Amino acid sequence: MAGLGKRINSEESTNMVIPEKQNRIEEDSDDESKVEAVNVLAQFKAESGDAAGPPIELPLTLSKDKLQLILNALLKQEETTPYSFFVNENEITGTLEKALEGAASEEKVVSILYQPQAIFRVRAVTRCTSSLPGHAESVLCASFSPDGRHMASGSGDTTVRFWDVNTETPHFTCKSHRHWVLITSWSPDGCRLASGCKQGQVCIWDPATGKQLGRNMTGHKMWVSCLCWEPLHLSKSGESTHLASAGKDGNIRIWNVFSGTCQKILSGHLQSITALRWSGEGLLYSASQDRTIKVWRAEDGVMCRTLQGHGHWVNTLALNTDYVLRTGASTAEALMKAQPQYAEKSERQSIAEKQYRAAMTISGGVERLVSGSDDFTLFLWEPSRDKKPIERMTGHQQLVNDVKFSPDTRIIASASFDKSIRLWHGTTGKFLGVLRGHVGGVYQLAWSADSRLLVSGSKDSTLKVWSMATKKMEMDLPGHADEVYAVDWSPDGQRVVSGGKDKVIKIWRR
Structure with missing residues (x-):
């Protein structure tokens, strides 16, 4: 040997x-x-x-x-x-x-x-294939479903819209909210979309029909800015049943989306909650303007620990398992179609859990959390094990808007108002490099499924595609008439969606 x-x-x-x-x-x-x-x-x-x-x-x-x-x-x-x-x-x-x-x-x-590494390779998007008007106010959120077959957006015009990704045309316009739609979130099985608005209401939509499922879920006293679904492999019914919501009132509510009832209210934060994650281990992580991150046991609502260290508002959270929790169920769905013997919901749930465990093995068996703050710093945590951070990550010169783990969990990318994107080691938090090219603050990031490319949306009205091999800009994508608030890369790697202040949805392809 x-x-x-x-x-x-x-x-x-x-x-x-x-x-x-x-x-x-x-x-x-x-x-x-x-x-x-x-x-x-x-x-x-x-x-x-x-x-x-x-x-x-x-x-x-x-x-x-x-x-x-x-x-x-x-x-x-x-x-x-x-x-x-x-x-x-x-x-x-x-x-x-x-x-x-x-x-x-x-x-x-x-x-x-x-x-x-991913065996398949995603190619950089190079051109805008569709500009889709329809929203009457700024587009505040836009995202693809876990299988990439649907796309939804939320706007200041109080509507949620579904778009046909194949024909790149409007599909459904959903009206129930009475104030700005601040956030949307796809269920892991892709069968439902949740939306939250500035009036504190949460709605559930069927992407196949555009109709609302059940009634408006009310209870929040102020706006809802965070939504996250229970991971499919943790669901007892084999379907996406439970949803957590949070926002300016500082409370987390856990809903049964079938009955429309609030099952738990988690209180403990002193100010607005800005980010929420439901981990594959059954824990809820909430970040707040009170400068803390709290760890909750979702099953009984008990607060396990408080993570402290940031000197200002905590704006954003990301888990190294975010991608597999988003797409694991769609992988199971594809297997079920190819092999009918996997038709039972329990089988789909089992496959989703195997996908999650495989991702955990790649990352060393530990679920890691990264937080970004108005204090210009990020912290890397292993919150299920310890309340002390692994690393304090410094370098940004202004507040951190967004942070994302690459699908392979190897790299963390952070976006800031200082016009830069910084790259960090996904296990140690060590600084890897900086991506410069935007001339305005960077609002949001999205990774390609193979972890080789990153797309960013900025205040400068452009999107930019970055290569992880060269740590340089691959493509400059102008076209929006104003600030770009939302970007997402479809899980199949074929499309990027963007939306912003110009009220237009744009689809980008190779």
């Missing part, structure tokens, strides 16, 4: 490595570090910490492609899986030696962290 790396790269080892070593010895016999930097003892490890075979000796001239071959051989996989490799948190994009940055030693075993 120790010679596996050498066999993969035998030609380079014979013709390049040994003569290079001899030349270095002759040129400078005192420089021992140069002699030692020819080979390294390394071991491949998954994010969970499990080792893929014993330590093996590798030439430092090995490229990423050669590492792929070695790892697939060690894992004994019939199908070749693409991987990303990391050493000391540095991604290996060229040779192993370059990633080590001179820290190689033959006496120490170097851990090479590997993480599977």
Whole structure:
């Protein structure tokens, strides 16, 4: 096994490595570090910490492609899986030696962290294929359903609108709210859309018919700015049954959407709640203008702990499992259609849970939370384990508007009024880079399904697509006549939707 790396790269080892070593010895016999930097003892490890075979000796001239071959051989996989490799948190994009940055030693075993990449590749959107008028006021939210077959938007004109993504035309206009629609949220099974408005009402809609399901759910004394659904694999009925809402009154309400009744009211925040997440472990996370994040047990409403550290309003939250909680059920739906034996709701729920557990394994078995604040900082937490943050992430010069984990959980992207987007390591919170190009504050971000691209919407009226390979702008997408408040990338990777102050919905494609 120790010679596996050498066999993969035998030609380079014979013709390049040994003569290079001899030349270095002759040129400078005192420089021992140069002699030692020819080979390294390394071991491949998954994010969970499990080792893929014993330590093996590798030439430092090995490229990423050669590492792929070695790892697939060690894992004994019939199908070749693409991987990303990391050493000391540095991604290996060229040779192993370059990633080590001179820290190689033959006496120490170097851990090479590997993480599977998406097999499919999403291509950057390049043009606006449709500009869809209809809303009479600013578009405040717009998003695709988990399977990408539907798209919905909410506006200051008090309506929720559904759009046909295939023909890129208006589908349904839904009227029940009496004030601005501030937030919309798709159920994990894609069968319902929830909306919340400035008057404190929550409505549930059927995307297939555009009709309201049940009555308006009332109880909030002020506007509703946060909505999140119970993850499908936690539902006892096998359907998306429960919804949590929160807003300016500082209370969280958990609703049964079938009966339209409020089952629990969670009180504890002193000011407006600005963000809400329902984790796959059954915990609710709420961020507030009172500078705290509270952890609740959704089952009985008990507050587990309070996360403190921010010096100003906490604006936004993201979980490293957000993407799989959004799309896991649609993956199950696709499997059910392909294989009718999975037709039962319980089977769909089981598949959704397997998707979630697989994502947790990739991220090391830990659900992580990141928070962004008006104090210009972000914090990375493991809130189910500890109330102390893993890392305080500084660098933004103005308040943080949005934060998102990449679907593969490897990168955190944060958007700020300082006109920049910053990238952070998804496990450690270490700063990775900054994306500059916008000339106005950045409002919202959305990742492509393969984690290779990021799209941003800005106060400068443009969208921009960024490449994670180059850490540079891939496409500049002007077209809106005013500020862009909302962006989303469809889970199938085909489309980006945007909306904003010009009252127009735009669809962008390749």
